[in-house]
């Protein structure tokens with residue numbers, strides 16, 4: 001029987017198919033031509049399609065996920081899925097209190113660090129890195145909002161310093177830039193407003209209240225009210241769409257869709273990519289993206305592993321090394337959905353035990369088992385031991401986790417000593433599974449302190465501590481292998497561990513110290529230790545290949561090359 005499907009343009013059931021991709025049906029060649037010009041020429045032959053849920057396109061509906069990408073054929077690992085230039089880029093829209101009151105701010109032209117009150121754009125007086133920064137006259141950068149910012153009344157030198165922080169709220173700039181898109185292209189503006197904002201759900205949150213004061217009222221008070229006053233006076237309209245609801249909607253769109261772009265100066269900015277943001281979330285995704293800072297922050301999505309026909313293309317919106325409860329809370333609060341992926345659904349998190357707590361047993365007599373959530377997809381689930389009948393309530397788990405979280409943040413947030421890290425790890429091991437994500441965070445720092453901190457250089461470490469460092473590296477890599485089996489997400493994190501593992505192995509070799517063979521109880525000779533060190537570096541080089549656009553990736557690669565050279569020089573046969 002001939003196959004049939006709904007016409008890509010009008011939805012009538014038809015038999016004629018696009019000869020190129022064999023995926024889209026048409027009722028007539030006229031509709032095929034129209035659809036080709038309007039849309040399909042950009043999609044044909046691509047190994048995926050965007051599945052819409054709008055009534056006009058009559059394609060598969062998925063009310064919960066909304067629009068998403070689906071593979072229309074097999075896709076092999078590393079295939080470039082698409083590249084896209086940003087619709088808009090700008091300073092981060094979500095600054096913490098410290099950032100809101102910093103005198104170092106991003107240049108409005110190029111986002112380089114600059115000092116409040118030093119240089120500025122000669123038209124709107126907003127801070128710039130230098131008076132002739134090329135970004136100031138670039139229509140896609142500062143050109144977008146400069147005309148509106150000129151309506152403001154900036155503070156003058158000698159004014160109360162508070163008035164500078166209050167006036168130059170650069171976290172509101174991205175919202176203003178998005179609003180200004182309508183001046184350049186009403187179509188692009190409509191496309192932007194068509195992105196998901198979760199406007200209704202967001203209305204009852206504290207983000208809405210914060211945005212109302214910090215961004216919406218601020219923009220009207222300083223720039224948009226004066227602009228609208230002039231529009232009324234002169235009978236001309238610059239911004240056809242300019243109301244509080246639209247600004248809130250744009251804020252929601254940024255919250256749900258904007259991507260964070262790390263710059264080489266260490267600063268982070270945000271970009272909106274209307275195609276890129278269509279990928280749905282999974283805590284075990286199959287695709288990843290990189291930014292090319294030399295090409296206007298062009299985004300490129302690639303397949304992280306082989307993807308089967310019919311699979312949704314997925315990326316991660318949250319932190320892969322957080323435990324399930326934290327990831328799900330983050331997604332719920334910031335992206336307004338409850339993740340139900342395989343990893344979230346499994347109490348053991350794919351046997352990593354990343355969130356597991358030690359069971360205290362009956363009458364504080366530990367049974368050796370671990371407490372895991374009974375229903376990991378419920379926000380109020382109680383937990384039960386995987387060995388004895390003891391259960392603990394959701395409130396007890398929450399209380400313990402928030403106390404532990406505070407202690408970890410406190411130690412991580414300042415220049416803590418090796419001893420302080422060691423002590424906290426020692427203490428938390430009484431409550432948490434050795435793989436618990438809080439312990440991983442602390443151990444990832446500690447392995448970088450062992451070998452580098454004064455008094456703890458490699459040659460100064462005792463044999464016991466050196467072997468401990470090696471073991472921590474091996475344990476962490478084993479977890480990463482489960483959470484990122486194809487090595488495309490946790491690459492910098494893993495690269496650092498591999499480099500440290502290599503350093504520990506080289507030192508073991510120098511001391512003629514035998515190490516445990518991974519996964520067994522037997523020891524490994526020293527010549528194998530050096531081989532293992534080289535393998536670590538080779539693996540690190542391979543997994544870092546997609547990080548070469550980042551400053552951190554380049555720096556790490558340089559350290560890896562140097563380490564390889566050192567080993568080759570010291571032992572030409574290794």
Ligand SMILES: C[S@@+](CC[C@H](N)C(=O)[O-])C[C@H]1O[C@@H](n2cnc3c(N)ncnc32)[C@H](O)[C@@H]1O
Nearest residue numbers: 064065066067196256257277278280281335337
């Ligand atoms: C960046 S947008 C993705 C595009 C969106 N689906 C659309 O139609 O505009 C993120 C939103 O998509 C939905 N979403 C993404 N991944 C999801 C998932 N795994 N489960 C449920 N909803 C998801 C949520 O509504 C989320 O706030």
